[in-house]
Amino acid sequence: MDRKEFFSQIGVGAAALLVPACLGGLTGCSKSVSAPTNVDFTIDVSTGSLATNGGYLVQNGVLVARTTSGSFLAVSAACTHEGTNVKYVSSSNSFTCPNHNAQFNSTGAVTQGPATTSLTKYNTTLTGTSLRVYS
Ligand code: FES
Numbered sequence: 001m002d003r004k005e006f007f008s009q010i011g012v013g014a015a016a017l018l019v020p021a022c023l024g025g026l027t028g029c030s031k032s033v034s035a036p037t038n039v040d041f042t043i044d045v046s047t048g049s050l051a052t053n054g055g056y057l058v059q060n061g062v063l064v065a066r067t068t069s070g071s072f073l074a075v076s077a078a079c080t081h082e083g084t085n086v087k088y089v090s091s092s093n094s095f096t097c098p099n100h101n102a103q104f105n106s107t108g109a110v111t112q113g114p115a116t117t118s119l120t121k122y123n124t125t126l127t128g129t130s131l132r133v134y135s
Contacts, residue, residue, distance in 0.1 A: 033078050033079065033080050033081070033082065033083045035061070035076035035078070035119070035120035036060060036061040036062055036076060036120075037135060038135055039060065039062055039122050039133060039134055039135045040132070040133070040134040040135065041059065041060055041132075041133055041134075042130050042131060042132050042133070043057075043059065043064060043130075043131045043133065044129055044130060044131075045066070045072075045126070045129050045130070045131045046129035049066075050064060050066050050072075050131070052066065053066055053067065053068050053069070053070050053090070054066065054067070054068050054090030055090075056087075056088035056090075058077045058085055059133075061076065061077055061078065062074050062075070062076060062077055062122055062133055063075055063076070063077040063085070063086060063088060063095070064124070064131070064133055065088040065090070067090065067093055067106075068090050068091075068093070072124040072126060072131055073088075073093075073106055073121075073124070074121070074122035074123070074124050074133045075095060075104070075108040075119040075120060075121050075122065076108070076119045076120040076122075079097040079099065079102055079115055079119075080102075080110075080115045080116070080117040080118070080119060081097065081099070081100060081102050081113075081114050081115040081116075082099060082100070084097055084098060084099035086098075086102075086104065086119065093105075093106045094106060094111070095108070095119065097115065100114050102114055102115035104118065104119050107121055108120060108121045122134060122135060123135070
């Protein structure tokens with residue numbers, strides 16, 4: 001093997017190792033994730049997943065959840081680590097990311113990495129069966 005051939009193989013080998021590392025979601029490969037701004041929409045909570053305590057949905061990039069006690073929470077849906085939509089866990093009133101298992105409490109604060117930034121929390125106001133979600 002000559003020198004050119006050697007470096008050629010080393011270069012290919014290093015690149016082949018780096019690509020799977022980023023796809024695997026190591027913290028060094030995190031993306032910039034931004035939360036929705038100027039949020040203001042309403043949802044009819046008399047039907048669908050928000051009609052039941054513990055249910056949730058994602059609309060306009062916002063996860064809206066109905067707690068087991070019937071109150072409502074709204075946070076940015078995209079995990080602040082790499083943007084995968086988080087899920088609401090009604091039993092612990094918290095949010096979890098299925099991608100790398102980051103955990104957030106009911107206010108959106110990080111309770112377990114690899115995420116380091118909180119989810120954005122939005123306001124909710126219920127009038128009859130109409131829930132307003134807003135910044
Ligand atoms: S995308 Fe990595 S923990 Fe959520």
